[in-house]
Amino acid sequence: MTVAALATAWHAFLVSDAPVTPDCAYWAQSRLPGGWQVEMAGTQAMHDWQDWAERLLGLGAPAQQMGDPARGLHRMAFHRDGRLAAALFVGPQPVALSRSHLAAMLGGALTGALAGRPRSDMPDPGPTVCACLGVGLNTIRQAVARGCDSVASLGAVTGAGTNCGSCRPELSALLRPVPMQAAE
Numbered sequence: 001m002t003v004a005a006l007a008t009a010w011h012a013f014l015v016s017d018a019p020v021t022p023d024c025a026y027w028a029q030s031r032l033p034g035g036w037q038v039e040m041a042g043t044q045a046m047h048d049w050q051d052w053a054e055r056l057l058g059l060g061a062p063a064q065q066m067g068d069p070a071r072g073l074h075r076m077a078f079h080r081d082g083r084l085a086a087a088l089f090v091g092p093q094p095v096a097l098s099r100s101h102l103a104a105m106l107g108g109a110l111t112g113a114l115a116g117r118p119r120s121d122m123p124d125p126g127p128t129v130c131a132c133l134g135v136g137l138n139t140i141r142q143a144v145a146r147g148c149d150s151v152a153s154l155g156a157v158t159g160a161g162t163n164c165g166s167c168r169p170e171l172s173a174l175l176r177p178v179p180m181q182a183a184e
């Protein structure tokens, strides 16, 4: 078997309330509490991102969009009955944004979706612990502080650990009390 790096022309991140089947060189889809998140990359330049996204999602034209086509940057938000049904972020490199924040926005208002990050006055979910469900370290710590004392209860409250399970050892570690340092 030969392994070779993929020569990518673009990267994209999508949250969607329905699963999708992108026609691109690489994609990986994982479950969220309210839908799906998809990491994608392609080897061919895309000439009409809006047309591609409309065919992929079947939601009609984007309700909001912004971008800088000369730099290969595109952002689009799509609605279903006025609520956020999908948001697509495209760039020449892996797209830097708060995946857990976007996951939490699915099914809610469209306002601010294209920012891809929480407003400065909103709680930061922290670095992602559970990639499948988009749950951050701060969210886990808050749930523990409010009384979650098992991986199962963390799953029930935050969704973390309820899909592939690979984050459960890390969830267990976050439940263990931090040992006190002995005084010198």
Ligand code: FES
Pocket: 129, 130, 131, 132, 133, 160, 161, 162, 163, 164, 165, 166, 167, 168
């Ligand atoms: S990373 Fe898969 S369930 Fe958490």
